[in-house]
Amino acid sequence: MISEKMKELTAGSSLIRAMFEEGKKMAAIYGRENVFDFSLGNPSVEPPEEVKEAVIKILNETSPQELHGYPNNSGFEDVRLHLAKQCNKKHGTSYDENNYVLVTGAAAALNIIFKTLLNPGDEVIAFAPYFGEYNNYTSNHGGKIVAVSPDITTFQPNMEEFKAKITPKTKAVIINTPNNPTGVIYSAETLAKMAEILNEKQSEYGTSIYLVSDEPYRELVFGNTEIPFVPDFYDNTFIAYSYSKSLSLPGERIGYVCINTKADDFEQITGALNVANRILGFVNAPTIWQKALLYISDLSVDIGVYEKNRNKVYSMLTELGYEMVEPTGAFYVFPKSLIPDDKAFCNAAKDYNILIVPGSSFGCPGHFRLAYCVDYDTIANSYEGFKKLKERFS
């Protein structure tokens, strides 16, 4: 008796759940250390010690009614102002509490943004490969994803196709940099070009097209790579942020929406985001984590751990003859599968106790995603498996 749509969605999602269950079964049979589960983006680095200290301090020093009571749906004003000041210092903006809505993670952020923007039939452009949940986050609110096909040599967006796919129904464009699943970061040139195209199309159609920058991996950047600040390039920008990865708190659901002051209809949008947070049933982000941000919002986990893993995965797979774009951020790598059928390839990998996700789950077949947010030894010990896999398909 569930809805037709949920029947589809439940059937579709059971594939990933099946993989998760399979991993658990494999671990029971072969031992956990002999299963190489690269399927999940669950942070493997501990949160900074200050996280625990901050929560205990808040519990001890704040009146329970203030701490646990209903805040404004957009979140505590002092916390929002704190985040604005931090942004102003870092990026030279002049934001205040009105630019921020605190939310239960980036998934909530995107749902609230799309609820605010989308009329039935509106289009949201995404660049393949992209996080499959974007399809749900748009269709939840009557919109649909229009995918731009990947440039598999760089995984930077295909600008010609992007331009061609913008229509009068394009209400938003979603980008995710550092990217899940490729680990690629969009360069300043890429963002400047994208903004140029968007401004041109806005003038041509007389519409507002919002750029939604999904940035849960923003702090996970390696070496000297610069991560550009998207509102510097384009006025109609939303940032969807989560502390899930930067602080290793994915279970706690804390993040924010930041809307650029220069965005069209800024005031109307901030009012609508507040209402959307409420009516979608989020109501507000968990207040203990809102208050914790006053102490921990500019901290980060030890990124060096992920960088070491990235180096190991990249050198190991390259040595074995796998082809991929070198990732510069996040904790994923997205190599070509050794046969065109990426699902069959990922199934074959299970024969060597390796769990990886087919690229077709991200709208980019012929590849696989490997999440290296695991112990270093899991990567090192998967060498033999990847070697045999390569031999099998050579």
Added chain:
Amino acid sequence: MISEKMKELTAGSSLIRAMFEEGKKMAAIYGRENVFDFSLGNPSVEPPEEVKEAVIKILNETSPQELHGYPNNSGFEDVRLHLAKQCNKKHGTSYDENNYVLVTGAAAALNIIFKTLLNPGDEVIAFAPYFGEYNNYTSNHGGKIVAVSPDITTFQPNMEEFKAKITPKTKAVIINTPNNPTGVIYSAETLAKMAEILNEKQSEYGTSIYLVSDEPYRELVFGNTEIPFVPDFYDNTFIAYSYSKSLSLPGERIGYVCINTKADDFEQITGALNVANRILGFVNAPTIWQKALLYISDLSVDIGVYEKNRNKVYSMLTELGYEMVEPTGAFYVFPKSLIPDDKAFCNAAKDYNILIVPGSSFGCPGHFRLAYCVDYDTIANSYEGFKKLKERFS
């Protein structure tokens, strides 16, 4: 550039926000102690001390990756099993972890349930007066509320009209007992009669009709009043629960969906609830609060404080000549407004620094809601205002 629907919703919700802002302005002018703000259902009793102790214990004793990492979308299994055992002990059920999905509060619970159940155009029956957000929680997922008009002499549901309004498109019925805004509790007789009608209609139409029991006020019951356990009466029952009121934690967003084992398509539904939690962007309930439930889920705030307030409000207003059904639970009372136009009446109340909400916000004009989750003195000191209001309209 926001969506047409959000324009409406933002405009509509600005009325309540305006009242909130007005309260703040009034407090600045007249002093906080001279403003009688009965507009918000924000718990006024402190959480039990054990809440703080539990969270600190968990932070000190759990590995951060286990505590803050991604759980199953339905929540930690040990916590769900804990809740099941508690229910089994109290109500003689045989529930286990599969009966429970942990969610970010009752608002999330209802959205997840309706996402799971509703096809476009499906109907959800609600009994006026009802919480206005139900309209959004259904329309978010393509459904619509069909309201049964109130029996203003008892605020028990109008069974004849209920029966007449059930159609083949009726997918769910939502009840809220103890009730917001009336404070009334549905009796065992009411629930038995409701179940009889629903079973009859299910047979007649060959459909499944789910009863959704929204129970955030379940623990807030006064005197010897019994609060019946809904699944005892009807198989196709969902419970949407929140710890917002029982533990005074509304800002933290923690609650659950409980689905009766005997419900039609139980397994399909539990799978779909898990997926709905994810794709709507909730992902999972905040993990620190999930774990806290192991220690605090059977505790409660001091209900005596609300009962004392209830007694004071009821006797005071009755003495002044206001008419109302005596509330036996929650922290609301829902008297008749002294003129038919309840909005004009609530506006007039502001002349005496009294903030109350018009019944028409709950689909029941001619009444007003007074939330007595405030300091006792606020109630006592509002006497003169309510007296003048009565004199003005006599």
